[in-house]
Amino acid sequence: MADSRPTNSVGHVYLESESTRVLPNAQVKLTATALDTNYIPMANSNVSLRADKGTIDGNVLTAPASGTVTVTANAGGASAQTKIDVITQPDSISVRQNGKAVSAITLSAGETATLTASAMYRHLPVLGDNKGFTWTVQGNVGTIENGVFTASGSIGSGSVTASLGRISVTVPVTVTARALRTLDGFETSFATATGTRAMLSYNSEMTRVHNGYASARLDYAIGSEGNAYIGLNYAIPSNYDQLNFWVYGDNSGAQLALVTDTGSVNLGALNFSGWKLLTANLSAATAITGMIVSSDTELISAVYLDQLVLSYGGLTDTTAPKLSLQYNAASNTVTGTVKDDIDGAAIPTIRVTYDGKSYTSYTYDQSSGALSITLPAADGAQHRVSVVAGDASGNLSRAGMNAGTSSTTPAFNDMKDHWANDAVAYLKRSGISNGSNGNFLPDTNISRQEFAVLLARYLGSSQDHSSVQLPFADTNEIASWALNGAKAMYSLGIIKGSSDGSGKLYFNPTANVSRQEAVTMLGRLTEKGYAQGALKFTDSSAIQSWAAEYVSTLSEMGILTGFSDGCFRPGGAMTRAQVATVLYKF
Structure with a gap:
């Protein structure tokens, strides 16, 4: 039986690397432990590490660009070695985004996507990170650094390639216009807010709704006491410098202004009746804090507000998404695409109904715009499938089609x-x-x-x-x-x-x-x-x-x-x- 008592005398060194197959410039963790003559680990022994290629910092090896690295561990006259191969000709490369294999990328202008490349060699994974690959961009669609792709400021199509040696993988890239962002559609009932001679309340009377089922009613009273003011509280994310919103005017001639954390923005006179799309230049503002209605004469009236949308560069959107559907009788599925000229495939509203009832057995790919609806088992009857798509500006499109088999049995x-x-x-x-x-x-x-x-x-x-x-x-x-x-x-x-x-x-x-x-x-x-x-x-x-x-x-x-x-x-x-x-x- 082996002696289990510590001898406190170094007899052996244990050395192991995180992997023996690594990418160029990979960070490789090394584990080195001194063992005494009875093979018992020694806690306080000093083990030194050195490599004939690359560099070692602590217990981490930074691999060279190529070759085989020999790492030696020494302690008290004992030593151990391990060899690490730097793979420069892998068998295959794959690219993932958020942990999932990616076949195409769609981004809004200025957006970023973090891609992760990995390699296989002789059916085994190769240790490393994005620094081990050469990343290139084809087409004027953006830039990439260590797998982080930043889309350009203009729309276009191209690709991103990750390569190592003679092996590469290319991912198509589509850059759309930066998606607009709904700031408030007033679809959720809210408590009436009171300001200075002004009141903002929830409205569901449909003749005063521009988008959806609700809007906001702004009542104001202008007199000798002064103008009307209602407080608002909206944060403005970066990359947006404009607010678009609909106003149902009262033709009063009063002046309307938006208040931000950097000042007020004059929106012009309420010299119209019915709905009108207004735009406000937000400049360097980071918050919308209120709205002012002013006039030289006494006024008591009301206007309606709907679909507050953050935009940029003078862009407005009054065009609905493009929606197409096809029914496949063999698989009993409905497939289609949903795209938008402004927002790309990032459609915030997708609703599917089956025979008029909400239906959730569908998938929608935000990157490609692909829609796939798996229908209930065929029952010998015809059914109606409808899809509604809505963009950030509240524009809606709708498509419907029959699915199933036209029944020969009379209903009555x-x-x-x-x-x-x-x-x-x-x-x-x-x-x-x-x-x-x-x-x-x-x-x-x-x-x-x-x-x-x-x-x-x-x-x-x-x-x-x-x-x-x-x-x-x-x-x-x-x-x-x-x-x-x-x-x-x-x-x-x-x-x-x-x-x-x-x-x-x-x-x-x-x-x-x-x-x-x-x-x-x-x-x-x-x-x-x-x-x-x-x-x-x-x-x-x-x-x-x-x-x-x-x-x-x-x-x-x-x-x-x-x-x-x-x-x-x-x-x-x-x-x-x-x-x-x-x-x-x-």
């Missing part, structure tokens, strides 16, 4: 071979419509009260609205089965009634809902931010002004297509089948 007895069977089947399985006595009556015109009930069911409104007081003179004519639905839609601002000129409002519950009325109700449910193109129907001039905005929006969204002759027939009645189709696409 009277739906056999009907063109709207798939849409009606959607209403049935979603519990929006159960028909009547086994029939749907697809070609029957739908009344205003029936449409209100369908909308309430579509929204999933199960609340008791019995306490809601309807202002309509014909409320007593609303059927009992439709009363809660009508109250629900009124409380949401979806139905507003019409006047006969005597000052009374009427709902006209049993009257047919016209196409422009139905589209207006749907439009009031739609968040703001979608493009509004010119109306292209042959009878566009017949569309009432109160409906034109909504007809334009839903047409741009792909929900309305009109008739084969190019007309819309705004005053015409809508059939139950047509309503089913619109709700299916909505």
Whole structure:
């Protein structure tokens, strides 16, 4: 049996390197320990290290650019050696970002990305870091130092290459414009703030919303006491020197100014009504601290603010992201791309719905803009997949498509071979419509009260609205089965009634809902931010002004297509089948 007692006399030296295969200039940790004659480690012995190539600092070897390094450890007349090979011709190189293999990089102008290269030799990893590789950039897309890539200030495409010896790996690089940043969209309800003769409050009345479902209302009172001021508290990150935001003007002529930590920025006169995009030069400011409304005359009024966006270099963005979708029946998946000319692929809003319900089984690659949606198992029915993409400026785009198989089974007895069977089947399985006595009556015109009930069911409104007081003179004519639905839609601002000129409002519950009325109700449910193109129907001039905005929006969204002759027939009645189709696409 070996003696286990310390002898305190050096008999051996143990020497080990972190790896025997390293990259040029790699930092290699060395472990050296003196052992006594009974092979017991000696805590207080002095072990010296030296290398025939490279340099040693403490217990760390900095490898040379090439060759084989012999490291010797000495202690009390005993010594040990180890050899370390510097690999200059690896078998392969790979590049990672945030621990994941990277095949392409998309960055905004001025952004940085830290890349990490690694090498393999004879199926084993080689120790080292980015300093062991030669890094180069192709194209005027930026600079790189030890794997840290900094994108140039202008858009373009090129590549980054990491090489060692004859082996290299190249990663394509795309530089987009620097992404704009949403400072505040006012989508989350907030407590009313009071300033000096001013008040900022949350607004959800959709006619005073430019983007999303909400905005901020700024009430002000200017009198002999002075101007109106409301405090704000927004930090301004570096690289942004401009604020873009929408103002719904009151045409008062008052002056509006933004206050920052470096002074005030005059935004001009409120000499307009409706929405207008304003820009403020932030210069060297690091914070927005308030807003001033001033005038030489006494004023009591209100304006609305929406979608505060940080920008730079005079850039504004009123164009929605580009969105495309494709359905693959074999894999039962929907794939597509989402890109933006200003923000690149860094889209802050991606929403997917499946049969009108929020759906989360999808992936989105911020670098490439690739979108992939994995659908539920096919069930022999047709389903609707819709995607909404929104950029930092609140611009929205929408695409939808059918997925699955068009059903040959009629949803109701009277739906056999009907063109709207798939849409009606959607209403049935979603519990929006159960028909009547086994029939749907697809070609029957739908009344205003029936449409209100369908909308309430579509929204999933199960609340008791019995306490809601309807202002309509014909409320007593609303059927009992439709009363809660009508109250629900009124409380949401979806139905507003019409006047006969005597000052009374009427709902006209049993009257047919016209196409422009139905589209207006749907439009009031739609968040703001979608493009509004010119109306292209042959009878566009017949569309009432109160409906034109909504007809334009839903047409741009792909929900309305009109008739084969190019007309819309705004005053015409809508059939139950047509309503089913619109709700299916909505």
